[in-house]
Amino acid sequence: MKEILKVITNNISPLSEEEWQDFHQIWKPFSCKRKECLSPVGKREDNLYFITEGLQRIFYEDQEKEATLIFTYPHSFGGILDSFILRTPSKFAYEALTPSKFLRAHHDDLEKLSLKHAGIAKFIKIGITGALAGVLERQVELQTFSSEEKFRKLLNRSPHILQMIPHKYLANYIGIDPTNFSKLINSIKL
Structure with a gap:
């Protein structure tokens, strides 16, 4: 698992051998069951996760609505x-x-490692900047794209996602009713 983490980390911002030795030691294995909440609303997030298996989502929920914001899956x-x-x-x-x-x-x-090693601080900065860029791109999609365009953009970004994620969550991510999602899939040539 840590070999894959090293490849992904180096693709974001390469670390020196000393930085990697310190960095990889703080990553601990963790697993959870289907529908388990990793981070509930109202609790501070104390962990950064590197996914090796499975599918997760980040969502917002109030009394009336739920909005799926992000999907995470292996090697992210x-x-x-x-x-x-x-x-x-x-x-x-x-x-x-x-x-x-x-x-x-x-x-x-x-935090300790980013203060000790400039390469790890740079990795974190580039990673956060990449996440922000993704959020801004998603904001443009939400405000300017049709449902079909949002769906096509999602498939271009993550072509494997259609087989991985239940359609009700994909519909929620796109912002349409699940019954209309079937119509959308059938109307688009993939």
Whole structure:
């Protein structure tokens, strides 16, 4: 598992051998069951996750509506980043949609290493900037794209997602009723 973490980390921002030796030691195996909440609303996010198996989502929920914001899956990082970085209670929940396995690192350990190693601080900065870029791109999609365009963009970004994620969550992510999602799939040539 840590070999894959090294490849992904180096694709974001290469670490020296010394930095890697310190960095990989803080990542601990963790697993959870289907529908288990990894980070509930109102609790501060203390961990950054590296997904090795399974599928998860970050969502917002109030009494009337639920909005799926992000999907995470193998070989990506996950967690409620704003809560993790700002050390504030989360407004969002992070839930496993399938049984899942991770490597996870605690905030305090990452913070210590980012102060000790410039390469790790750079890796964190580039990772956060990439996450922000993704959020801004998603905001443009939500405000300017039709349902069909949002769906096509999602499939271009993550072509495997249609087989991985239950359609009710994909419909929610796109912002349409699940019954209309079937019509959308049938109307688009994939």
